Amino acid sequence: MSPDPAGRPAHADTDRDGPPDTATRHFTDHRELLFSVVYTLLGSVADTEDVLQETWLSWAGRNRRTPAPEIANPRAYLVRIAVNHALARRAALAARRETYVGPWLPEPLVAGSDDDVLRSETVSLAMLVVLETLTPLERAVFVLHEVFGYPHTEIAGMLDRSPASVRQLAHRARAHVQARRPRYRAHPRVRREATERFVSAALGGDLQALMEILAPDVTVWIDGGGARQAAGLRPVQGRDKAARMLAGYATRRAGDLDVHYRRVNGDDAAVLFTGDSPYAVMVMDLTPDGDRVRGVYVVTNPDKLGHVRPEEDPVQ
Structure with missing residues (x-):
């Protein structure tokens, strides 16, 4: 099962003419958030869509074992799945860029395009270029905390790291970004x-x-x-x-x-x-x-x- 072009799972378990099941609804409700998080980690629309497909497959499989109503926080669980799939994909992206001709820039998100509306959480192209200089874990911690507001303790659970190590990663990432990006912007x-x-x-x-x-x-x-x-x-x-x-x-x-x-x-x-x-x-x-x-x-x-x-x- 994978998301269709509109972002909904294509062959979800539903009553034949009824509403989508709980697992499908949770995924659809949080798809915009998942897209924003993964795109900010990867800088590629195509790879983001692939990760969302992988996230749906993992989520659907998890719900076959444990029904969605028994998962205490589906939003947090989905973000955790998506972030870990995105981190796994970073290695493939790094290998691809070794043979890339010329400078590599993130794929731009243009407001009003048919593909996806511009997300309010999306960071600038210049910031994405700076984020490329972080390690994958530093980038994940920075994005989740600074862009999406997740506390360090929750990020630690997502990444299977201790809260202390996450705070250390956050400190390094923030110092690195602040050295390269101004704190203030013109009107x-x-x-x-x-x-x-x-x-x-x-x-x-x-x-x-x-x-x-x-x-x-x-x-x-x-x-x-x-x-x-x-x-x-x-x-x-x-x-x-x-x-x-x-x-x-x-x-x-x-x-x-x-x-x-x-x-x-x-x-x-x-x-x-x-x-x-x-x-x-x-x-x-x-x-x-x-x-x-x-x-x-x-x-x-x-x-x-x-x-x-x-x-x-x-x-x-």
């Missing part, structure tokens, strides 16, 4: 204006405007997965190199691209289309005051854009 209106100024300068090939909005230590990541010739094999660091690379790229492609401003992982972003086909998702990470761009994350790998659809009027 949403300021971030939106800066995003639009950057996109206008980048796609217009305006070198001077790019020099003004890019931070001196800006880094540009382009994840093409080897499928886009323009994607570099390494991140581009520094304002001069980044501005010239972006301006040069614009002169080659900007003329046939339509720009849609959308929310991506909770941030203002630009989604670029050629006709009805997604070409790139461009997310900017701004300085805390919002006046400069310090990180540019561009996903052009077609495998990561299959769920993106044009749903808004393009910018003229």
Whole structure:
């Protein structure tokens, strides 16, 4: 049994024309939470869906042995199953990325796409990149505690670790993240204006405007997965190199691209289309005051854009 495209188990045990059984209902009720937790651990929609399928199979098997009404906290039990399946999948993901061509970025969640609505708990693309530098256990503890608010004692039970070891993992993870991410963010209106100024300068090939909005230590990541010739094999660091690379790229492609401003992982972003086909998702990470761009994350790998659809009027 596995979730269907709408997120419901396909062949659940039900009365033939009646409501779904208790186990199915619990899984369906908590599916959005499970998706958010697993996606934040993995950064891949496809792998998240696979883990949810594995979670359903484990949950259904558990309920054949112990009926759902006898499980004291189905929500916590489902999260525990999902987290452990996600941790098991991390090893396969690590091996896959060893042969990945160029920089790897998480798969963007674009608000309004047909696949999944944007979850309120979803962290930014920039934060997901930072989370990639944690160990799997550090990431799990950080996500469960800092993003979803689980206490350390409950996380300890999920991960079969002592509360003391979980607190130690949490301390290391928090210090690592805080050293790389600002605690404060500019007002949403300021971030939106800066995003639009950057996109206008980048796609217009305006070198001077790019020099003004890019931070001196800006880094540009382009994840093409080897499928886009323009994607570099390494991140581009520094304002001069980044501005010239972006301006040069614009002169080659900007003329046939339509720009849609959308929310991506909770941030203002630009989604670029050629006709009805997604070409790139461009997310900017701004300085805390919002006046400069310090990180540019561009996903052009077609495998990561299959769920993106044009749903808004393009910018003229």
